[in-house]
Amino acid sequence: MPLLTALPPDALRDYHQQIRGRYDAFAARGVKLNLTRGKPAAEQLDLSAALLDLPHANDFMAGNVDCRNYGELQGLADLRALLAPVFGVTGDRVILGNNSSLSLMHDAVAFSLLKGTCDSERPWSKESRVAFLCPVPGYDRHFSICQEFGIEMIPVPLTDTGPDMDLVEKLVAADPQIKGMWNIPKYSNPSGTVYAQQTIERLAKMPTAARDFRLFWDNAYAVHHLTPERIEIANIDEACARHGNPNRAFIFGSTSKVTFAGAGVGLFAGSKDNVAWYLKRIEKRTIGGDKVNQLRHLRLLKNTDGIAALMDRHRAIVAPKFDKVLEIFTEHLGNSGVAEWTTPKGGYFITLDVAAGCAKQVVKLAKAAGVELTPAGATHPYGNDPDDRTIRIAPTFPAIAEVSQAAEGVVLAVLLAATEKLLAK
Amino acid sequence: MPLLTALPPDALRDYHQQIRGRYDAFAARGVKLNLTRGKPAAEQLDLSAALLDLPHANDFMAGNVDCRNYGELQGLADLRALLAPVFGVTGDRVILGNNSSLSLMHDAVAFSLLKGTCDSERPWSKESRVAFLCPVPGYDRHFSICQEFGIEMIPVPLTDTGPDMDLVEKLVAADPQIKGMWNIPKYSNPSGTVYAQQTIERLAKMPTAARDFRLFWDNAYAVHHLTPERIEIANIDEACARHGNPNRAFIFGSTSKVTFAGAGVGLFAGSKDNVAWYLKRIEKRTIGGDKVNQLRHLRLLKNTDGIAALMDRHRAIVAPKFDKVLEIFTEHLGNSGVAEWTTPKGGYFITLDVAAGCAKQVVKLAKAAGVELTPAGATHPYGNDPDDRTIRIAPTFPAIAEVSQAAEGVVLAVLLAATEKLLAK
Numbered sequence: 001m002p003l004l005t006a007l008p009p010d011a012l013r014d015y016h017q018q019i020r021g022r023y024d025a026f027a028a029r030g031v032k033l034n035l036t037r038g039k040p041a042a043e044q045l046d047l048s049a050a051l052l053d054l055p056h057a058n059d060f061m062a063g064n065v066d067c068r069n070y071g072e073l074q075g076l077a078d079l080r081a082l083l084a085p086v087f088g089v090t091g092d093r094v095i096l097g098n099n100s101s102l103s104l105m106h107d108a109v110a111f112s113l114l115k116g117t118c119d120s121e122r123p124w125s126k127e128s129r130v131a132f133l134c135p136v137p138g139y140d141r142h143f144s145i146c147q148e149f150g151i152e153m154i155p156v157p158l159t160d161t162g163p164d165m166d167l168v169e170k171l172v173a174a175d176p177q178i179k180g181m182w183n184i185p186k187y188s189n190p191s192g193t194v195y196a197q198q199t200i201e202r203l204a205k206m207p208t209a210a211r212d213f214r215l216f217w218d219n220a221y222a223v224h225h226l227t228p229e230r231i232e233i234a235n236i237d238e239a240c241a242r243h244g245n246p247n248r249a250f251i252f253g254s255t256s257k258v259t260f261a262g263a264g265v266g267l268f269a270g271s272k273d274n275v276a277w278y279l280k281r282i283e284k285r286t287i288g289g290d291k292v293n294q295l296r297h298l299r300l301l302k303n304t305d306g307i308a309a310l311m312d313r314h315r316a317i318v319a320p321k322f323d324k325v326l327e328i329f330t331e332h333l334g335n336s337g338v339a340e341w342t343t344p345k346g347g348y349f350i351t352l353d354v355a356a357g358c359a360k361q362v363v364k365l366a367k368a369a370g371v372e373l374t375p376a377g378a379t380h381p382y383g384n385d386p387d388d389r390t391i392r393i394a395p396t397f398p399a400i401a402e403v404s405q406a407a408e409g410v411v412l413a414v415l416l417a418a419t420e421k422l423l424a425k
Numbered sequence: 426m427p428l429l430t431a432l433p434p435d436a437l438r439d440y441h442q443q444i445r446g447r448y449d450a451f452a453a454r455g456v457k458l459n460l461t462r463g464k465p466a467a468e469q470l471d472l473s474a475a476l477l478d479l480p481h482a483n484d485f486m487a488g489n490v491d492c493r494n495y496g497e498l499q500g501l502a503d504l505r506a507l508l509a510p511v512f513g514v515t516g517d518r519v520i521l522g523n524n525s526s527l528s529l530m531h532d533a534v535a536f537s538l539l540k541g542t543c544d545s546e547r548p549w550s551k552e553s554r555v556a557f558l559c560p561v562p563g564y565d566r567h568f569s570i571c572q573e574f575g576i577e578m579i580p581v582p583l584t585d586t587g588p589d590m591d592l593v594e595k596l597v598a599a600d601p602q603i604k605g606m607w608n609i610p611k612y613s614n615p616s617g618t619v620y621a622q623q624t625i626e627r628l629a630k631m632p633t634a635a636r637d638f639r640l641f642w643d644n645a646y647a648v649h650h651l652t653p654e655r656i657e658i659a660n661i662d663e664a665c666a667r668h669g670n671p672n673r674a675f676i677f678g679s680t681s682k683v684t685f686a687g688a689g690v691g692l693f694a695g696s697k698d699n700v701a702w703y704l705k706r707i708e709k710r711t712i713g714g715d716k717v718n719q720l721r722h723l724r725l726l727k728n729t730d731g732i733a734a735l736m737d738r739h740r741a742i743v744a745p746k747f748d749k750v751l752e753i754f755t756e757h758l759g760n761s762g763v764a765e766w767t768t769p770k771g772g773y774f775i776t777l778d779v780a781a782g783c784a785k786q787v788v789k790l791a792k793a794a795g796v797e798l799t800p801a802g803a804t805h806p807y808g809n810d811p812d813d814r815t816i817r818i819a820p821t822f823p824a825i826a827e828v829s830q831a832a833e834g835v836v837l838a839v840l841l842a843a844t845e846k847l848l849a850k
Contacts, residue, residue, distance in 0.1 A: 292688035
């Protein structure tokens, strides 16, 4: 693999011709592959096949609660108790939702806009301006919620240890209109970044001009390890409480990528006051979540060991796909000087950074060759990656042979875009 | 049964003593009965016991959709097609939600406040004032949504044919801040009122000062008949379209009282533009509802006949409880001059109107005797029944022997409160 940025013009032209030929040959295969979204593969869903029959006839009572009927706004106590330690809280500070933690995040924003948080002087919608800090690269659906509601997004670079805390501290201390910050603290989407203990400590401790500032703590990949190392992050709830900011974190999680992506159980967790506030809001919205599905999950997962064992089986399916992509990237892009990528230890994504100004072209070329990628820019607020270099790779859904082919297509698109860019200089 | 209002003072005092004695004897029994909420009885939930095992292993595909995975924002097409005719629309104009239509109503209000409807000039939250018409007696959870968001509630009397349309037409024509109106058009909660064809026609046709006025059409009891007569109401969607107001109705429904109250499928339906608008909003909130539960419902209900047959079985359980209450009311309150009640042909409630100024006292007395009733006032906006006379009776949940006892307790509380009131004059 030549260092493309160092090639003399003639060699570069030759190399471009060669890549062009390989790319055309790949495109001629007529593959139709998709690396766009973080969806589990069917094989992963099969791991929870028992849910299709659970909870079984005559099994509908949880203690003295008839799961089939109305009620239990907060969700079944036993499932709350089971999931609470995963998110560093106690069961009384968990609220179970229906099948999507994204919905709970959306609603937490909507409730804050319409009613204000328990620490707000007024509803956020009555503020002249509301802004959120957005570590980049980040999750497009977080950004879409802000965009939907006219919340200004302020990008903050994500480093290897989490968001650039010097910048974060400076921003939140100065601007009382910064009301929130998105965080995927573990195996972040799409970089796989794990927030360091010191980062979490600083987030919990930092003075904020807005007294109702909230960390939207999307711990989506809490148990989604890709290596035998089960990384633990610092407990945000405990840290916030210790620093006198007990209500700072809105914690979100779900079983979506533990059991069924479309039929799991989402959860909200937080301080006593945050939970009381959230319950007060959803009390107007529902008489309770789907408790039969909660019972189903309780029967399937059973206990903490049950969750861990299930996640090991996910890893056995998912990790080889990540390994395959990384192997192909290393083989074909290593030392090329035109691409860098992350090596996540968990989660659902790899971030591929290509030569500046090339991401859109890479996605376009890949698509023309039959490999669909997440649109370039999706990793940034307003879909705007100012360097046009970051691409999210989602290798979980296709079969490994397809992942391998798709990675090959991506590699060719990267090399072709890069050589074209270099030749145009 | 003497006409209490016509009794001479001495006879009234004697009667009061007699009722006091019967009431005390009832209270001494120490019963603990609950007629507060419209919950199905366990026996009704048993009718859908098959849901506890459905959809069964290996049954997770709906056409080419893997119900276990993400996707299908609008919900499974086959279930939409099955439920659509119940609500007078086509499947392409139905959106399936999760387990609560109340949530969909709440969200329709929240979305309108934060974003405006597809016909709004600005988000409702940017209006100086937003008001809803509230037919009374009505459903307390509708009113709670308005109260939560500071929406002014304007009560409108419900007549035997639906809301007082002369008043409704006058109000909506004059006040551009009246943006919505709650309606339970069939077997209304709590009166059992069925909107007449002419009422629905006028609601669809009436000029409104607000061009983004919406009928919140909560057709919660569409198939919940209590008699062999399966009453059909006029099609609000068709009527609105015919009168050039195609986007006027937001239609809501659910299977909550068809299958499992806590684990059914809710739905939103409406015009093409309303559906597009609603999808655009929930696209920010979720990747899709719980499709496994949708499939479960499809497998259980199968077709329109399946729904009708299931509802007949519900009726066989529920109707005798209503009959028992009505029988006891007639026997003990008939011609008393101090109570009137509705005889619903469907739905979940009976409205009991007691002597003016007595409802709170009746609820209090009933409670002291071991019979819990919905709080007096709950049927009116802000919990304020200006005449203090309307009480909601919900006879579905307890067993019939308990319903019978509870009705007896209610009767004694009504008679005691009325005689006390008359004696105090």
